Amino acid sequence: MNEAEKITAEMFLPEMVQRYPATRAVLDLYGLHGCGGPQGPREQLGWFARLHDVPIEKLLRELNESASQAPSDVPEFAPSIGDTIYRPFFLAGIATVLTLGCMWGAINLLTIGLKQSFTAVNYSWVLAHAHAMVFGFVGFFIMGFAYQAFPRFKHTSLWRPKLAFTALPLMIAGILLQTVAHLLSPSSLQLEIAAATIQTISVIIFASTIVMTARQAKKPEVYDRFVYAALGWFLLAAVGNPVVFKLFELAGSREQLLFNLATFNIPYRDVQLLGIAVVMILGVSLRLLPHAYGLREPSRAWQGFLFWGVNGSILAGVVLFIAGMSSGNHWLLIVQWLTTFVLLAVAIGTPRQYRLFGPVPENERDRGLKFIRAAYVWFIIATAMLVFTPIYNFAIYMPITGSHVPFSHAFFGAYRHALTVGFIMMMIVGVSSKVVPTLSGVDVRRANSLWPTFLLLNLGNLTRVSSQIATDFFPSAYSVMGFSGFIEVVGLTLWGYELFANMRAGKKLERETSVHEQNGNGRFRITPQTKVADVLTHYPQLLQVFLRHGFGPVANPVLRKTMARVVTIEQACRREGVDLTELLAELQNVEISDQPANSEPVVPITRIATIQ
Ligand code: HEM
Numbered sequence: 001m002n003e004a005e006k007i008t009a010e011m012f013l014p015e016m017v018q019r020y021p022a023t024r025a026v027l028d029l030y031g032l033h034g035c036g037g038p039q040g041p042r043e044q045l046g047w048f049a050r051l052h053d054v055p056i057e058k059l060l061r062e063l064n065e066s067a068s069q070a071p072s073d074v075p076e077f078a079p080s081i082g083d084t085i086y087r088p089f090f091l092a093g094i095a096t097v098l099t100l101g102c103m104w105g106a107i108n109l110l111t112i113g114l115k116q117s118f119t120a121v122n123y124s125w126v127l128a129h130a131h132a133m134v135f136g137f138v139g140f141f142i143m144g145f146a147y148q149a150f151p152r153f154k155h156t157s158l159w160r161p162k163l164a165f166t167a168l169p170l171m172i173a174g175i176l177l178q179t180v181a182h183l184l185s186p187s188s189l190q191l192e193i194a195a196a197t198i199q200t201i202s203v204i205i206f207a208s209t210i211v212m213t214a215r216q217a218k219k220p221e222v223y224d225r226f227v228y229a230a231l232g233w234f235l236l237a238a239v240g241n242p243v244v245f246k247l248f249e250l251a252g253s254r255e256q257l258l259f260n261l262a263t264f265n266i267p268y269r270d271v272q273l274l275g276i277a278v279v280m281i282l283g284v285s286l287r288l289l290p291h292a293y294g295l296r297e298p299s300r301a302w303q304g305f306l307f308w309g310v311n312g313s314i315l316a317g318v319v320l321f322i323a324g325m326s327s328g329n330h331w332l333l334i335v336q337w338l339t340t341f342v343l344l345a346v347a348i349g350t351p352r353q354y355r356l357f358g359p360v361p362e363n364e365r366d367r368g369l370k371f372i373r374a375a376y377v378w379f380i381i382a383t384a385m386l387v388f389t390p391i392y393n394f395a396i397y398m399p400i401t402g403s404h405v406p407f408s409h410a411f412f413g414a415y416r417h418a419l420t421v422g423f424i425m426m427m428i429v430g431v432s433s434k435v436v437p438t439l440s441g442v443d444v445r446r447a448n449s450l451w452p453t454f455l456l457l458n459l460g461n462l463t464r465v466s467s468q469i470a471t472d473f474f475p476s477a478y479s480v481m482g483f484s485g486f487i488e489v490v491g492l493t494l495w496g497y498e499l500f501a502n503m504r505a506g507k508k509l510e511r512e513t514s515v516h517e518q519n520g521n522g523r524f525r526i527t528p529q530t531k532v533a534d535v536l537t538h539y540p541q542l543l544q545v546f547l548r549h550g551f552g553p554v555a556n557p558v559l560r561k562t563m564a565r566v567v568t569i570e571q572a573c574r575r576e577g578v579d580l581t582e583l584l585a586e587l588q589n590v591e592i593s594d595q596p597a598n599s600e601p602v603v604p605i606t607r608i609a610t611i612q
Pocket residue numbers: 101102103104105106107108109112118126127129130133134138265269413414416417420421424425484485486488489
């Protein structure tokens with residue numbers, strides 16, 4: 001047995017890659033591809049095997065074989081656009097939360113609270129907030145996560161990463177334009193159509209990238225159909241978006257607006273929240289929870305019920321509700337109500353299937369788990385509220401308040417935020433808090449625990465849901481509700497900052513590696529993006545080459561320590577009008593002696609004098 005065969009399931013990825021650089025190629029084959037930086041995330045091999053669905057014995061055998069490879073055979077670490085594609089999407093999601101999304105929602109809520117009326121806030125503002133949350137916050141996180149994780153889970157690479165990326169600027173532009181269209185309504189239909197078209201193109205790009213990635217992978221898995229269904233709901237929501245804008249923003253009269261809202265608001269939001277977000281979350285849970293936390297895999301029968309039950313109830317619910325409301329046939333609405341029981345059954349049964357609240361081994365636990373557990377508790381609360389809605393309306397709301405309309409806006413809004421903030425947002429916060437440090441090469445178990453975010457988000461949402469229902473009976477509850485949004489925003493700001501810091505750490509790691517790009521011999525590689533100072537630190541003798549090409553400032557030790565640290569070879573060439581290819585060739589071809597890395601380059605005194 002040689003030394004290489006000491007690679008075991010307990011070994012941490014970075015330690016292994018550091019000792020046996022050739023093993024990274026094997027991890028790449030199973031979907032590592034730049035995740036966690038050049039040496040992979042700080043996780044054990046057993047965890048990697050489970051997450052990437054590779055039999056551990058096979059993985060260990062291949063790793064041990066590759067470990068004995070000659071250092072010169074080791075491929076260079078060259079991260080590509082697809083390797084960190086989640087980053088700009090997640091950043092856009094965080095930015096949305098802190099501006100048009102939750103921040104705007106909190107301002108709306110404060111206005112409602114202070115004026116003690118749900119109609120006190122401009123409805124266009126509510127619509128703009130809701131749209132930014134669904135297409136922006138939920139959309140960006142779903143896109144970023146899917147682009148990053150889907151190809152890796154399937155041991156392939158992302159189909160056309162540059163095209164995939166364009167979904168981001170398109171979606172940002174579409175959402176911003178749509179926000180303006182809401183603010184300018186009713187004179188903004190054309191702007192809305194333009195905004196909706198751009199967003200639809202973005203969704204089509206996203207959906208086709210995922211479908212084509214799956215096709216090239218040829219590795220069908222149980223959760224795939226959830227992803228496809230969520231993509232289908234996303235497309236439907238994108239196509240329906242301008243229609244809904246017209247119905248809600250451009251209704252001819254108040255009666256028409258009330259009819260449109262009563263008939264189409266619930267179905268449209270169901271397509272968005274249940275169709276896009278909940279279906280995708282259920283699919284991601286299926287892939288992530290058993291593989292990342294070692295939880296039990298739901299039975300085949302439950303997986304089937306989960307898929308057909310949820311998608312069936314959304315579809316039937318949407319059709320029956322629209323038909324019932326527009327025809328006045330109450331039987332259709334009763335059947336629609338029955339579909340909500342399926343959602344409640346899913347919410348109760350799914351965490352049981354995973355044994356989500358059972359013991360999880362110490363080494364599998366991390367900061368994301370508490371959010372994921374809380375999310376499933378909120379899912380049960382939200383679906384129980386949904387089932388209870390007609391009972392509340394007829395048996396509690398109407399008799400106590402004397403209302404003639406069997407619909408409490410307060411109760412339904414409370415249900416909606418139990419689902420959106422409690423389940424959808426909590427889940428996104430939990431999963432992102434787990435994957436971002438992992439992908440950035442930060443040890444998730446040593447990272448910030450995010451307890452303040454967890455407590456504030458739950459406290460804020462609990463206050464919001466309970467006080468919003470209480471506004472039906474006690475006007476004083478409005479003021480409590482009014483401030484609850486800011487509790488959530490503070491929690492989310494802490495979370496956003498933490499993720500941002502994790503991503504920055506990952507970026508730094510990559511920069512360092514791209515600067516210290518090494519091949520199997522541990523040798524430094526010079527590329528157009530390499531900083532001038534790094535070249536000189538590694539190969540002080542190359543100073544002469546720079547000077548020959550007219551880079552005067554590098555002769556000055558102070559400028560070498562300052563300016564040269566931030567200027568890349570490419571930038572320096574542009575600045576000095578030097579041919580990049582020629583310089584690179586010369587730098588790379590110079591016979592490099594093994595000079596100590598830290599030695600100061602020696603500049604002839606006369607040369608310094610002439611340059612300065
Ligand atoms: C800090 C978090 C949030 C705050 C303070 C907030 C605030 C509000 C307010 C004040 C309303 C209007 C009142 C009402 O109808 O009940 C509203 C509506 C809405 N919000 Fe939020 N929200 C938050 C998070 C979210 C999230 C995470 C989502 C989606 C994932 C979301 C989606 C919606 C939707 C769909 C509506 C209904 C719009 C309609 O009437 O059609 N919100 N939100």
